[in-house]
Every structure is written in C-alpha cells, then in structure tokens.
Amino acid sequence: MNNSIITTNIVRIIVLLLAQVWIFNSMSFNIGVNIDVHFIIYPLAILALPVRVPTALVLIIAFFIGLFIDVFDNSLGVHAGASVLMAYIRNLSFAIVEPFDGYNVNDVPNIKRFGFAWFISYISINLFIHILAYFSFEVFTYIYILDILLNTITSFFVSLIVIFLIQFIFTTKY
Amino acid sequence: MHNAFQLIAKYGVHILFVVLEIICFNLIIRYNPSQRNIFLNSSNVYASRIQNVRAQFDQYLSLKEVNDSLMRQNANLIENLIVIEYATKSIPNADSLYLAYDLIPTTICRNDIFKRNNHITLCSGNREGIEAGMGVIESTAGIVGIVNNVTENFAQVISILNPQAKISCSIKNRNTHGTLVWRNRDPLHMTLEDVPKHHKIVKGDTIITSGYSTIFPRGILVGTIEDYTIESGSNSYSVSVKLFNDLTKLQYAYVVKNRFSQEQISLESSERNE
Numbered sequence: 001m002n003n004s005i006i007t008t009n010i011v012r013i014i015v016l017l018l019a020q021v022w023i024f025n026s027m028s029f030n031i032g033v034n035i036d037v038h039f040i041i042y043p044l045a046i047l048a049l050p051v052r053v054p055t056a057l058v059l060i061i062a063f064f065i066g067l068f069i070d071v072f073d074n075s076l077g078v079h080a081g082a083s084v085l086m087a088y089i090r091n092l093s094f095a096i097v098e099p100f101d102g103y104n105v106n107d108v109p110n111i112k113r114f115g116f117a118w119f120i121s122y123i124s125i126n127l128f129i130h131i132l133a134y135f136s137f138e139v140f141t142y143i144y145i146l147d148i149l150l151n152t153i154t155s156f157f158v159s160l161i162v163i164f165l166i167q168f169i170f171t172t173k174y
Numbered sequence: 175m176h177n178a179f180q181l182i183a184k185y186g187v188h189i190l191f192v193v194l195e196i197i198c199f200n201l202i203i204r205y206n207p208s209q210r211n212i213f214l215n216s217s218n219v220y221a222s223r224i225q226n227v228r229a230q231f232d233q234y235l236s237l238k239e240v241n242d243s244l245m246r247q248n249a250n251l252i253e254n255l256i257v258i259e260y261a262t263k264s265i266p267n268a269d270s271l272y273l274a275y276d277l278i279p280t281t282i283c284r285n286d287i288f289k290r291n292n293h294i295t296l297c298s299g300n301r302e303g304i305e306a307g308m309g310v311i312e313s314t315a316g317i318v319g320i321v322n323n324v325t326e327n328f329a330q331v332i333s334i335l336n337p338q339a340k341i342s343c344s345i346k347n348r349n350t351h352g353t354l355v356w357r358n359r360d361p362l363h364m365t366l367e368d369v370p371k372h373h374k375i376v377k378g379d380t381i382i383t384s385g386y387s388t389i390f391p392r393g394i395l396v397g398t399i400e401d402y403t404i405e406s407g408s409n410s411y412s413v414s415v416k417l418f419n420d421l422t423k424l425q426y427a428y429v430v431k432n433r434f435s436q437e438q439i440s441l442e443s444s445e446r447n448e
Contacts, residue, residue, distance in 0.1 A: 033358060060190075080194075
C-alpha cells in the first residue's frame, strides 16, 4: 500500500477523533424531554478507508476508534460495539450500492470517484446502522424503542449534514 | 488441523466480528452500571419465568393433595369460627413493643437526576445496618428509592427517577392500588399505572405507599394526582402524579428498616417454590 495513503488515513482518523471528542461531543442537545440529539461524525474515519483494506483490519480499527471515543464519553463498549457493527456492515454495503463499473484496486470512497448518489446512499446506510446501534446499546432495553428510533432519526440527519459539510470542505486529493 | 485453518481462512472475518462484539458487550456490561442492572434484571426475569412454568406444572400434579389439605384446614377454621363466636373478647391485642419499622438517618453523597437510569449514593452503608432491598424516604412526605448495593460505608440506591423502580402505591381513602413508575424524564412527576378504570378518582387526590411490599411502610405520602387519562383499549388509568418532594434538592434521607422483612420474604419465597 502506498505510504501517502496510509499517512492520509492516519491523519484523518486522528483529526476526526479529536474533532469528535473536543467539539462535537459537547454539542449534543435535547429536543423536548425525550429526544437527545448527538453529532456523531467519527464513523466517517472508518467509512473513508480505501475499499481494498481487508475487512478484518477495518473491524480492528473500528474497535479501537470506538474504544477511544468511549474513554472520553465514559461509556466503555457502547461506541466500540456500534463501530464494529458498522465496520462489518460496510463490507456488505459495498455490494449493495456497487457502481456500474465495479470497484478498482485503488478506490477510495468519496464523492469525486463515485458521485453524489452513490456516496449519499453508502454513508446513509452505514451511519444509520451505527447510530441505531449506538442508541440501542446506550439505552439497552427495548421498552424505549420509540425513543431510540426518534433519537436515531434526529441524530442521523444532523450528523449526515455535518459529514457532508466536512466532505465538501476537506476534499482529500490522492 | 488443516480443516481448522481452512475454516478460519473462510469465515475469519465473521468470527472476528463476533469476537469483537462479544468483547464490546462484556465491556458495556462490566463498566456501565445502568446497562449492567438492566442485563442482570432481564436475565433474572427469564430465569424466573422458566421457574414459574415448572412450578405451575408441579402445582398441577399435587392438586389432589392440596385439595385434601385445604378441606382439612377449612374444617379447622370453621371449628375455630364457632369457638370465636363465643369468645370474641379473648383475642389478644397486637403487641406495641414489636414496632415493625426502624429508621436509619443518612446523608446523600451523589444524586443523579438527568440520566435515564438514575442512581443515588448514600454516605452510610453496612456499618449503619443498611441492607439491599430497604426503602429510602425523605420524610413522611416523599419517597426516594430502594437500596440496591451496599458496601461497608456506602449504599447505592435505585432512585424513584429510574424506570426500573416500581413502587406499589394506593390512593388515600379510596382503597385502590397502582404501580408508580417514572416514564417522562421529568424529576417532579411520575406515573401511576394499573389503577382499574372502574374506580373513581379525582384530581388532587393524595397518593400514599400501599405497604404491600416489605420495602415501604403503609401511608408514606408520595404526591397528588395532577391529571389522569384512560388510553383507548386499556382497562386502567394512567395517572400523572406530582411528587411532594423535589429530588433535585435532596440532602438527607432515612433508610427504612423493616424488622420483619426477612420473615415475610422467606415466607413468600418458600410459598413460591412449593
């Protein structure tokens, strides 16, 4: 694997993790009494890994990224569990939203290579599963299924918007 | 051995996924108290459900013996009734020396209010005689929670602002009962459920503890009825209760020690096992 790709990914992971911990964790707010809205943007660090990275490695990276967020959020295992689930789904989602011309060896999931429609469906599938898993693990009981869904949908939309802003502002060039 | 390698090569990713998720769940349950409580509670619920089915089966098998013994008891009771008819005055009074409840004063170390599963930590523990399962009250007006875990110097309490705390309550002077739970994440209001809808209730009625469990004595004032609704298709009221006490300002509390709770619990559990 090219050295610059590795460096780019490591830098991206570190920047996104710090941004999540320092900025976005403190931005969560409530709507009414029941709905907690969280800005969860660090999944982008896992989703933007190159397509050909082996799934086993993605799973391990996701585990440690989640663990890192958990240490700062004081919820050991919750983010990690959601991240690992999403990393597992990521592999399947490549097959679901496969572009017409298939994937190349050097492909990186971004808007420039695959287009807006592909990117939004790819990010949406994975992000939604991640946030749903996160709130399910946090609440940990099915009594609040309605709350979980409301939290998931609201957090999903605000996070999606922020992720797209980040993508448009920092388009990485390879 | 060769087969094992082949298996890992083929399904390695899936195995890794499952292993990592198991690690995560372990972490969640080990390091997050509210999730651990939910996990322990629900696993107990399933275990007890299986026990229940077995107990029902056993009961069915022993129906004839039970019937016989009931007949004998009935005969005995009827005999006693006849005797009492002639000797009503000889029934002894309850002995006032055996007061059932003892109060242990304590201060609050930590008090969660805004979480979904709130807990309170008391600054006294085993040394002062606190045990798991005791109730905690603020005064004669206002309940606080139920003791969950005790160490030598501290006690963890499941606050009433926690959906796991379900407290049996009555409506004063109306002889109807319900279960007080916390549904709306508002620290000043709770919900009284399972009040049958054929009972008449009025806004402003007082809610008191029912004394059916060993945790709280009967008659501790809890709150007043602020509003009530009947959900369509439901047989019971859903009553919004305004609490007398404000748990956000909680500083002191009393732990209620029931001297006869062991006796009652062992009696009830032995009844359940048979």
